[in-house]
Amino acid sequence: MIRVSGRAWKYGDDVSTDLIMPGKYKFKTIDPSELAKHAMEGIDPEFSKKVREGDIVVAGWNFGCGSSREQAPLALKHAGVGAIIAKSFARIFFRNSINVGLPIVESQNVFDETDEGDILEVDLDEGLVRNLSKNKSFAVKPLPGFLLRILQDGGLVEHFKKRGKFEWG
Amino acid sequence: MGKTIVEKILSRASGRDVNADDIVVAEVDAAMAHDGTAPLAIEAFREMGGKKVWDPNRIILVIDHIAPSASEGTSSLHVMMREFSREQGIKLYDVGSGICHQLMLEGSHVRPGAVVVGADSHTCTYGAVGAFSTGIGSTEMAAVFISGRLWFRVPRTLKFYIEGRLPDFVTPKDIILYILGKVGADGANYRAIEFGGPVVEQMGVSGRMTLCNMVVEMGAKAGIVEPDEKTSAYFREDFGVEVGAMRSDDDAAYEDVLKFDVSGLEPQIACPSSVDNVKPISEVEGVEVDQIFLGSCTNGRLEDLRQAAEILRGAEVKDGVRVLIVPASRRVYLQALKEGLIEVFLRAGCTVCNPGCGPCPGGHMGVLAPGEVCLSTSNRNFVGRMGSTKAKIYLASPLTAAASAITGRITDPRDFG
Ligand code: SF4
Numbered sequence: 001m002i003r004v005s006g007r008a009w010k011y012g013d014d015v016s017t018d019l020i021m022p023g024k025y026k027f028k029t030i031d032p033s034e035l036a037k038h039a040m041e042g043i044d045p046e047f048s049k050k051v052r053e054g055d056i057v058v059a060g061w062n063f064g065c066g067s068s069r070e071q072a073p074l075a076l077k078h079a080g081v082g083a084i085i086a087k088s089f090a091r092i093f094f095r096n097s098i099n100v101g102l103p104i105v106e107s108q109n110v111f112d113e114t115d116e117g118d119i120l121e122v123d124l125d126e127g128l129v130r131n132l133s134k135n136k137s138f139a140v141k142p143l144p145g146f147l148l149r150i151l152q153d154g155g156l157v158e159h160f161k162k163r164g165k166f167e168w169g
Numbered sequence: 170m171g172k173t174i175v176e177k178i179l180s181r182a183s184g185r186d187v188n189a190d191d192i193v194v195a196e197v198d199a200a201m202a203h204d205g206t207a208p209l210a211i212e213a214f215r216e217m218g219g220k221k222v223w224d225p226n227r228i229i230l231v232i233d234h235i236a237p238s239a240s241e242g243t244s245s246l247h248v249m250m251r252e253f254s255r256e257q258g259i260k261l262y263d264v265g266s267g268i269c270h271q272l273m274l275e276g277s278h279v280r281p282g283a284v285v286v287g288a289d290s291h292t293c294t295y296g297a298v299g300a301f302s303t304g305i306g307s308t309e310m311a312a313v314f315i316s317g318r319l320w321f322r323v324p325r326t327l328k329f330y331i332e333g334r335l336p337d338f339v340t341p342k343d344i345i346l347y348i349l350g351k352v353g354a355d356g357a358n359y360r361a362i363e364f365g366g367p368v369v370e371q372m373g374v375s376g377r378m379t380l381c382n383m384v385v386e387m388g389a390k391a392g393i394v395e396p397d398e399k400t401s402a403y404f405r406e407d408f409g410v411e412v413g414a415m416r417s418d419d420d421a422a423y424e425d426v427l428k429f430d431v432s433g434l435e436p437q438i439a440c441p442s443s444v445d446n447v448k449p450i451s452e453v454e455g456v457e458v459d460q461i462f463l464g465s466c467t468n469g470r471l472e473d474l475r476q477a478a479e480i481l482r483g484a485e486v487k488d489g490v491r492v493l494i495v496p497a498s499r500r501v502y503l504q505a506l507k508e509g510l511i512e513v514f515l516r517a518g519c520t521v522c523n524p525g526c527g528p529c530p531g532g533h534m535g536v537l538a539p540g541e542v543c544l545s546t547s548n549r550n551f552v553g554r555m556g557s558t559k560a561k562i563y564l565a566s567p568l569t570a571a572a573s574a575i576t577g578r579i580t581d582p583r584d585f586g
Contacts, residue, residue, distance in 0.1 A: 018554045019551070023234075069206065071209070074209075090388060095305065144192065168320040
């Protein structure tokens with residue numbers, strides 16, 4: 001079951017992996033807690049201090065564009081981010097988020113109707129996002145079943161450890 | 170209904186008849202990871218309990234992003250890669266060999282019609298020889314290390330038909346920047362882009378690599394050129410290998426066909442700080458620059474160095490401008506040396522660095538200070554890409570880079586024609 005809730009942090013379009021996790025850090029360590037200290041540093045240097053467990057990043061088009069660095073979703077996850085909702089994702093970022101076990105939701109409405117600081121709740125099994133501050137809910141596009149199961153298992157590594165095979169065969 | 174070349178390749182690799190939007194599991198023909206992505210992949214492989222990789226001969230590791238290492242942390246990650254390669258019997262290209270994408274082709278790891286994955290977004294480059302190649306993340310790479318297979322959604326294909334007569338001093342880089350400006354940074358999200366038309370037919374593999382390299386800057390999953398006589402000649406001359414041609418069916422279901430006429434095209438510049446903020450050079454000329462970087466997987470090949478050397482021969486780099494030239498591979502470097510290009514660069518006052526990614530990923534070598542301006546032949550000008558978030562990056566062709574090196578300002582290479 002995947003249900004997270006937290007405050008919304010809002011960002012615009014084309015947030016690149018260079019902003020989410022600057023290259024100068026990713027080449028030095030693969031320790032997630034170390035990477036987490038620099039999450040979103042290029043766009044919001046205080047982010048890792050402000051964010052609380054379960055908070056939700058809400059962004060515009062093409063979130064995570066740029067490099068294939070998995071360190072970007074990994075750093076967000078370990079900084080405490082519970083889910084990302086964006087109008088659209090760059091494709092490698094989309095795959096990486098699922099593989100590191102960070103829930104993602106594609107939705108234009110949620111972005112349009114969320115203000116920074118709103119309390120959101122994401123329920124991936126139901127395919128629902130609720131804005132508790134505004135008392136609204138939004139149906140969202142479900143993920144293909146096998147991707148949902150990877151997320152439910154906590155990412156691709158846990159998925160494989162649990163099942164001894166990859167869901168896609 | 171006929172099939173696009175991408176549908177044909179994924180049908181072959183998945184062993185069933187597939188069309189766009191199907192989710193398939195494909196056999197991977199080759200897999201690549203570099204020092205920015207391999208360490209996480211190796212760790213995930215171990216966490217998954219991996220003991221032996223599926224096929225050591227199909228995996229390629231490259232140390233190119235921070236090479237040589239600039240810190241103890243990076244050095245330890247490099248050691249991790251070397252140990253893994255020894256333990257598993259995997260080919261490792263170490264410091265000084267060159268950029269991963271250049272080596273994948275030069276090292277003969279890619280064939281037309283192959284499915285190739287790389288833990289790097291610019292893996293799309295090998296579409297230049299008619300492979301389906303795409304970037305993936307590190308944990309997925311670990312899954313490939315274990316099983317040799319991966320899931321894909323078969324992308325819809327956009328056909329980009331490039332026609333007209335390409336003017337002198339206007340290069341494949343200018344074409345792809347121009348297209349990017351039109352299509353936008355997510356205008357081809359999740360799609361495959363098939364390049365065709367007379368301009369592409371006349372282009373060599375190097376220019377096709379420049380085109381395919383930048384499709385990810387439009388969000389595309391893959392770029393591809395139908396392998397033709399030019400492709401065959403490349404494989405014959407470079408590797409003594411015969412490869413066949415391969416085409417999309419005439420009635421293939423393209424999602425859209427876009428035509429681009431390059432007659433009268435000016436050199437193009439991508440301005441700070443998005444790759445699709447593209448302008449003709451006449452609108453950007455005169456901007457002062459602090460650093461010029463000529464290299465990267467987009468434009469660090471012999472053809473690029475030859476063009477730059479034409480302009481820099483006997484000239485002098487403007488005082489106060491740093492010009493960093495980074496050949497894409499050792500082989501490119503050696504050939505440039507033989508042809509006297511390196512001497513041209515050194516005499517002009519350029520700094521020639523060892524093959525690798527150089528300043529492109531912003532981790533070492535030519536890191537920009539706040540307020541500095543860089544003109545680069547690479548593929549990304551995002552905020553913070555090459556150092557300070559307060560630096561500015563312009564993208565251009567090698568010819569424009571060379572002309573600008575002489576004046577210290579963004580300069581139209583046609584002025585040197
Ligand atoms: S040259 Fe730049 S874009 Fe190409 S692989 Fe290296 S870091 Fe990536």
